[in-house]
Amino acid sequence: xxxxxxxxxxxxxxxxxxxxxxxxxxxxxxxxxxxxxxxxxxxxxxxxxxxxxxxxxxxxxxxxxxxxxxxxxxxxxxxxxxxxxxxxxxxxxxxxxxxxxxxxxxxxxxxxxxxxxxxxxxxxxxxxxxxxxxxxxxxxxxxxxxxxxxxxxxxxxxxxxxxxxxxxxxxxxxxxxxxxxxxxxxxxxxxxxxxxxxxxxxxxxxxxxxxxxxxxxxxxxxxxxxxxxxxxxxxxxxxxxxxxxxxxxxxxxxxxxxxxxxxxxxxxxxxxxxxxxxxxxxxxxxxxxxxxxxxxxxxxxxxxxxxxxxxxxxxxxxxxxxxxxxxxxx
Numbered sequence: 265x266x267x268x269x270x271x272x273x274x275x276x277x278x279x280x281x282x283x284x285x286x287x288x289x290x291x292x293x294x295x296x297x298x299x300x301x302x303x304x305x306x307x308x309x310x311x312x313x314x315x316x317x318x319x320x321x322x323x324x325x326x327x328x329x330x331x332x333x334x335x336x337x338x339x340x341x342x343x344x345x346x347x348x349x350x351x352x353x354x355x356x357x358x359x360x361x362x363x364x365x366x367x368x369x370x371x372x373x374x375x376x377x378x379x380x381x382x383x384x385x386x387x388x389x390x391x392x393x394x395x396x397x398x399x400x401x402x403x404x405x406x407x408x409x410x411x412x413x414x415x416x417x418x419x420x421x422x423x424x425x426x427x428x429x430x431x432x433x434x435x436x437x438x439x440x441x442x443x444x445x446x447x448x449x450x451x452x453x454x455x456x457x458x459x460x461x462x463x464x465x466x467x468x469x470x471x472x473x474x475x476x477x478x479x480x481x482x483x484x485x486x487x488x489x490x491x492x493x494x495x496x497x498x499x500x501x502x503x504x505x506x507x508x509x510x511x512x513x514x515x516x517x518x519x520x521x522x523x524x525x526x527x528x529x530x531x532x533x534x535x536x537x538x539x540x541x542x543x544x545x546x547x548x549x550x551x552x553x554x555x556x557x558x559x560x561x562x563x564x565x566x567x568x569x570x571x572x573x574x575x576x577x578x579x580x581x582x583x584x585x586x587x588x589x590x591x592x593x594x
Contacts, residue, residue: 319572375402377404379408381408381409401441447477512535545577557585
């Protein structure tokens with residue numbers, strides 16, 4: 265065990281690849297102690313990561329529950345986790361608090377979400393400086409959704425209009441590893457798939473190290489998107505994002521907001537279990553297990569689970585899959 269600013273932890277698979285310890289950063293605040301600090305783009309050169317996404321609670325009192333869920337899922341040795349902004353950027357302070365708590369007290373690499381919503385360049389620079397001071401190495405640069413009650417995104421005065429603008433600013437002025445989002449079925453505001461793909465290409469041209477997809481339930485959309493992206497000259501890793509079904513109403517709401525389609529077989533199952541969240545959740549475990557197995561067997565560069573701050577479904581999916589390096593550590 266070693267004691268550092270991030271607490272006591274063994275050398276884990278997050279810090280050891282093929283028997284050699286790599287990607288260490290000097291921790292100035294702890295003298296001669298070295299702590300692991302990884303850019304996700306480097307992780308992607310060594311392994312196919314399994315990762316989890318959390319969202320901040322609406323109230324500070326909910327933060328311990330988020331961290332408890334992370335603690336439950338840590339036994340599957342995630343390669344990194346991410347922490348979102350709330351809708352409209354409403355919980356950004358909690359995003360930072362959770363991100364810093366993970367960075368200080370665990371050996372799990374963390375990627376902070378950063379959006380253009382409600383912040384000008386100077387305010388974003390303040391956030392980036394705080395992330396940098398805490399040793400956070402990775403962010404995902406997003407435009408973000410319009411504030412609740414509005415449908416059109418309007419930047420604040422002095423802010424950024426597009427994710428590409430934010431991404432370019434970060435890459436030009438900081439040393440973070442930077443991810444970007446992509447949409448296998450097209451962004452809801454794009455006129456068509458070709459136009460949407462050009463925006464994705466702009467993100468990569470502006471320095472995105474890798475892409476994480478919007479949720480989807482039909483793997484054909486992912487495979488088709490990757491094929492079109494490669495034809496467009498997009499060569500960075502494209503990590504599929506997977507959202508297990510927790511209940512029927514929730515999935516229908518999420519897919520409506522994201523523009524994702526529900527396959528006919530899943531649609532029938534959602535109807536069948538519409539009145540039983542327990543049965544819908546168990547069905548969701550089986551559906552996501554099959555979905556991820558097909559993705560993993562096809563050679564995807566990793567899988568990013570949208571866990572919705574709950575451990576039950578993802579735990580059982582990973583128990584079913586038994587992915588090497590991500591079996592439960594009892």
